[in-house]
Amino acid sequence: xxxxxxxxxxxxxxxxxxxxxxxxxxxxxxxxxxxxxxxxxxxxxxxxxxxxxxxxxxxxxxxxxxxxxxxxxxxxxxxxxxxxxxxxxxxxxxxxxxxxxxxxxxxxxxxxxxxxxxxxxxxxxxxxxxxxxxxxxxxxxxxxxxxxxxxxxxxxxxxxxxxxxxxxxxxxxxxxxxxxxxxxxxxxxxxxxxxxxxxxxxxxxxxx
Amino acid sequence: xxxxxxxxxxxxxxxxxxxxxxxxxxxxxxxxxxxxxxxxxxxxxxxxxxxxxxxxxxxxxxxxxxxxxxxxxxxxxxxxxxxxxxxxxxxxxxxxxxxxxxxxxxxxxxxxxxxxxxxxxxxxxxxxxxxxxxxxxxxxxxxxxxxxxxxxxxxxxxxxxxxxxxxxxxxxxxxxxxxxxxxxxxxxxxxxxxxxxxxxxxxxxxxx
Amino acid sequence: xxxxxxxxxxxxxxxxxxxxxxxxxxxxxxxxxxxxxxxxxxxxxxxxxxxxxxxxxxxxxxxxxxxxxxxxxxxxxxxxxxxxxxxxxxxxxxxxxxxxxxxxxxxxxxxxxxxxxxxxxxxxxxxxxxxxxxxxxxxxxxxxxxxxxxxxxxxxxxxxxxxxxxxxxxxxxxxxxxxxxxxxxxxxxxxxxxxxxxxxxxxxxxxx
Amino acid sequence: xxxxxxxxxxxxxxxxxxxxxxxxxxxxxxxxxxxxxxxxxxxxxxxxxxxxxxxxxxxxxxxxxxxxxxxxxxxxxxxxxxxxxxxxxxxxxxxxxxxxxxxxxxxxxxxxxxxxxxxxxxxxxxxxxxxxxxxxxxxxxxxxxxxxxxxxxxxxxxxxxxxxxxxxxxxxxxxxxxxxxxxxxxxxxxxxxxxxxxxxxxxxxxxx
DNA sequence: AATGAATGAGCCTTCATTCAT
DNA sequence: GATGAATGAAGGCTCATTCAT
Numbered sequence: 057x058x059x060x061x062x063x064x065x066x067x068x069x070x071x072x073x074x075x076x077x078x079x080x081x082x083x084x085x086x087x088x089x090x091x092x093x094x095x096x097x098x099x100x101x102x103x104x105x106x107x108x109x110x111x112x113x114x115x116x117x118x119x120x121x122x123x124x125x126x127x128x129x130x131x132x133x134x135x136x137x138x139x140x141x142x143x144x145x146x147x148x149x150x151x152x153x154x155x156x157x158x159x160x161x162x163x164x165x166x167x168x169x170x171x172x173x174x175x176x177x178x179x180x181x182x183x184x185x186x187x188x189x190x191x192x193x194x195x196x197x198x199x200x201x202x203x204x205x206x207x208x209x210x211x212x213x214x215x216x217x218x219x220x221x222x223x224x225x226x227x228x229x230x231x232x233x234x235x236x237x238x239x240x241x242x243x244x245x246x247x248x249x250x251x252x253x254x255x256x257x258x259x260x261x262x263x264x
Numbered sequence: 265x266x267x268x269x270x271x272x273x274x275x276x277x278x279x280x281x282x283x284x285x286x287x288x289x290x291x292x293x294x295x296x297x298x299x300x301x302x303x304x305x306x307x308x309x310x311x312x313x314x315x316x317x318x319x320x321x322x323x324x325x326x327x328x329x330x331x332x333x334x335x336x337x338x339x340x341x342x343x344x345x346x347x348x349x350x351x352x353x354x355x356x357x358x359x360x361x362x363x364x365x366x367x368x369x370x371x372x373x374x375x376x377x378x379x380x381x382x383x384x385x386x387x388x389x390x391x392x393x394x395x396x397x398x399x400x401x402x403x404x405x406x407x408x409x410x411x412x413x414x415x416x417x418x419x420x421x422x423x424x425x426x427x428x429x430x431x432x433x434x435x436x437x438x439x440x441x442x443x444x445x446x447x448x449x450x451x452x453x454x455x456x457x458x459x460x461x462x463x464x465x466x467x468x469x470x471x472x
Numbered sequence: 473x474x475x476x477x478x479x480x481x482x483x484x485x486x487x488x489x490x491x492x493x494x495x496x497x498x499x500x501x502x503x504x505x506x507x508x509x510x511x512x513x514x515x516x517x518x519x520x521x522x523x524x525x526x527x528x529x530x531x532x533x534x535x536x537x538x539x540x541x542x543x544x545x546x547x548x549x550x551x552x553x554x555x556x557x558x559x560x561x562x563x564x565x566x567x568x569x570x571x572x573x574x575x576x577x578x579x580x581x582x583x584x585x586x587x588x589x590x591x592x593x594x595x596x597x598x599x600x601x602x603x604x605x606x607x608x609x610x611x612x613x614x615x616x617x618x619x620x621x622x623x624x625x626x627x628x629x630x631x632x633x634x635x636x637x638x639x640x641x642x643x644x645x646x647x648x649x650x651x652x653x654x655x656x657x658x659x660x661x662x663x664x665x666x667x668x669x670x671x672x673x674x675x676x677x678x679x680x
Numbered sequence: 681x682x683x684x685x686x687x688x689x690x691x692x693x694x695x696x697x698x699x700x701x702x703x704x705x706x707x708x709x710x711x712x713x714x715x716x717x718x719x720x721x722x723x724x725x726x727x728x729x730x731x732x733x734x735x736x737x738x739x740x741x742x743x744x745x746x747x748x749x750x751x752x753x754x755x756x757x758x759x760x761x762x763x764x765x766x767x768x769x770x771x772x773x774x775x776x777x778x779x780x781x782x783x784x785x786x787x788x789x790x791x792x793x794x795x796x797x798x799x800x801x802x803x804x805x806x807x808x809x810x811x812x813x814x815x816x817x818x819x820x821x822x823x824x825x826x827x828x829x830x831x832x833x834x835x836x837x838x839x840x841x842x843x844x845x846x847x848x849x850x851x852x853x854x855x856x857x858x859x860x861x862x863x864x865x866x867x868x869x870x871x872x873x874x875x876x877x878x879x880x881x882x883x884x885x886x887x888x
Numbered sequence: 889a890a891t892g893a894a895t896g897a898g899c900c901t902t903c904a905t906t907c908a909t
Numbered sequence: 910g911a912t913g914a915a916t917g918a919a920g921g922c923t924c925a926t927t928c929a930t
Contacts, residue, residue: 075911093301097904107912108905114910117904177382215457218439223461226434231426249423253431253465283894304920315895320922322893491915509717513900523916528901530914590801631873634855639877642850647842662843669847672884673877699890721925731891732926738889741925 076114078104080128083121088167092122092178122175123184127191129172134195136160141202147211150202151224151258152251158228159247162236170236173229213260223257284322286312288336291329296375300330300386330383331392335399337380342403344368349410355419358410359432359466360459366436367455370444378444381437420466431465492530494520496544499537504583508538508594538591539600543607545588550611552576557618563627566618567640567674568667574644575663578652586652589645629676639673700738702728704752707745712791716746716802746799747808751815753796758819760784765826771835774826775848775882776875782852783871786860794860797853836882847881 082104086095097118101108115121140153140160162169179188196217203220206212227250235243290312294303305326309316323329348361348368370377387396411428414420435458443451498520502511513534517524531537556569556576578585595604619636622628643666651659706728710719721742725732739745764777764784786793803812820841827844830836851874859867 096902109907109912110910112905119904218442219435219454219457219461222435222439222442222458223465226436226438227427227430228434229438230434231430234426246427249427250430253427256468257431257461257465281893305922306920316922317895317924318893320924321895325922326920489914512898514898524901524918525903525916526914528903529916533901534899634858635851635870635873635877638851638855638858638874639881642852642854643843643846644850646850646853647846650842665839665843666846669843669881673847673881720923733891733928734889736926743925 075104075106075110079106079111079114079121080125082106083125084167084171087122087125087171087175092118092171092175119179119182119184123179123182123188125168125171126175126179126184126188129168130188130191130195132165132168133157133161133172137195138198141199147206148255148259150206151212151255154199154224155228155251155254156247158225158232159243159250162232163243166236166239169232173233173236210260212258215258220258224254227253283312283314283318287314287319287322287329288333290314291333292375292379295330295333295379295383300326300379300383327387327390327392331387331390331396333376333379334383334387334392334396337376338396338399338403340373340376341365341369341380345403346406349407355414356463356467358414359420359463362407362432363436363459363462364455366433366440367451367458370440371451374444374447377440381441381444421468423466428466432462435461491520491522491526495522495527495530495537496541498522499541500583500587503538503541503587503591508534508587508591535595535598535600539595539598539604541584541587542591542595542600542604545584546604546607546611548581548584549573549577549588553611554614557615563622564671564675566622567628567671570615570640571644571667571670572663574641574648575659575666578648579659582652582655585648589649589652626676628674631674636674640670643669699728699730699734703730703735703738703745704749706730707749708791708795711746711749711795711799716742716795716799743803743806743808747803747806747812749792749795750799750803750808750812753792754812754815754819756789756792757781757785757796761819762822765823771830772879772883774830775836775879778823778848779852779875779878780871782849782856783867783874786856787867790860790863793856797857797860837884839882844882848878851877 079100082100083095086099086103089095090099095118097108097111100106100111100118100121111117111121115124137154137157140157141150144150144153158169161172176188179185200217203212203217207214231246231250232243235246287308290308291303294307294311297303298307303326305316305319308314308319308326308329319325319329323332345362345365348365349358352358352361366377369380384396387393408425411420411425415422439454439458440451443454495516498516499511502515502519505511506515511534513524513527516522516527516534516537527533527537531540553570553573556573557566560566560569574585577588592604595601616633619628619633623630647662647666648659651662703724706724707719710723710727713719714723719742721732721735724730724735724742724745735741735745739748761778761781764781765774768774768777782793785796800812803809824841827836827841831838855870855874856867859870
């Protein structure tokens, strides 16, 4: 199969489903580089070799492409988080699971993680906000259940889910965001420091 | 060559020096409501009653107005944080100072706080990015010095400044962001929960 | 996010490929009438019936349209000049060729010639300056070679190219410019008077 | 008298007539550097230290300042041309007078000459066009009379004034314009080459 | 005479989206 | 399915000019 060259005067007819795939690939690259708002439709087209018509055919526009990729990214994170949570042998490991999943994502696919961190605000303004919220709402109970059970067993302090999420996600998100902007030291150390910090913040206090 | 209107209905010239103030007021309202990108120059003008010329005269554009307000907001936060930090009697109080300052801001001036949380990304793309970074860099050492001293005195565990900031700011930021989007329970409880969590995360050895 | 109008009266989509042509036609008319700076984008749009989008799609703006027309005009002049120069049977005819070509242009297409005389300054401030200079630089050597050869053959006085161009173009340009501003007597007489003057100024002096 | 420093916080009250003078000086500098259209009112103000109010008080705007300087420049040129014409001992010297005056100006005051060459187009669009034309019309007859007399005395060929001006001014103007844009060889040689060329073009019968 | 805050007409440009082929 | 010319709402900005002080 001939390599697709977007500069060739007569772009060969694309293979079936090729365009959709090309556009997603271009979207991953462009959105990771410049963010969703910073990427223009033209950027996506020139990078993918697809036509504006194809973008609308497959995704109903830039927002649709961004939403598709966002859902894909959420899936990736949820998969990692589920694996970590299920594999947890101690309560500490479980509390650290989401933090570690966050760092796993950043390490394995920095572009996608950057996109996940930054694209939500954009998507919340689009017609896909509800769909994303729905997908998110599907996952949260799984985590919530785990924590509720540990609290009930008095292995974690009594604390509302909103606080739990803030304590777990907040530092990880902030650290990873900065790291993605200017990657410095390897993520492994940070992962364990912040995972431990989350665990320290959540577990039952000796004094309280 | 503009202005040849002896036709205009009645310009209604504003009082001298009023416009700068009008524009800042309009900026606070518009940016809090819709964000900087979501606010158009026209929004600012109609809300303030000022002319486009005045906006450029005083602030060199929407970005300049946003920057002026951002610096003002930073000042507010720094003032609160400094007060909390200086007033701290125990190490725990100090560690909790920034978290509490965050919540103080959100409670006292939700609009300004929302703007502080969301406008940075926009401003980082403008000519004012450096000035903001500079102002931020003026404050950070004050905080850093406090923590370094406590670490030296072995009242806090050995931990790098980046982690400290992530642990302190991350949860507060995330929680406040959500609260601002959909204000629910009073902030006071959350403030103490997350302040305590930050303190727990910072002091504990991780071995216990 | 633009376009939500199911209200617009009736867009009247133009035939495919028509717009580029429409815009060039409007550009010729507007620029000849009012100069490039005196023509607004809106003038071009209302005269051509095209949309602002089409102007940018095809020419990247007013400057691009002006540049396209300028290059077209240069081509016209060069074609006439080449024809006159190649058809020259005597040295006198050759020396007169460019002057005559200048007047030919003014007579055949006054609008385009006016534009050629006046638009250069505008275009020199645009991103197209280099392209125009390049095209010009392609032609000059052809003329230069002809004159050098005649000087070598001692049929013209020893004189540097810069002076030759000033002597040939200067009077023609000045006369044509005034004539275009206020067309008076037919150009034919002026053409021959100034052509002869150029030849008189360039040919070998009796005394030298 | 203290030197005026436009950066001083409290600009001292200017001496009587000082502002008018400051503005003309700034105008000469700015217009020579950037042309009239390329100079903004703000440029004039910051360079002169005057206020916008003063500009309007003394000159009714940028156009008025440009017109005042243009009239001043015309005076300079006319003075030089008159001197050369009156001092002419031979017919050749007279024919060469204007060309030489052009180069004299360029050499003595390149800025003013550049301004004279380029500002006319701008001024023709202003309320000062008539005044400038009137001043020009005062001078032309002096030159015209000289040439008419020489033609009558059969020391010059029969040739209409418009052609004379094109032959004399055209090459000088074109050469000087280029020289001002990129000053190269000293002007003295060019002056004599083009003066001789003008004389050759005017005296020769065309039959020789 | 001098000042400068206030003004707003006018201009250019970007970019998501539609639709005939 | 694919293409891309055509569209136009929306937005940002410059700069000469006015006028109360």
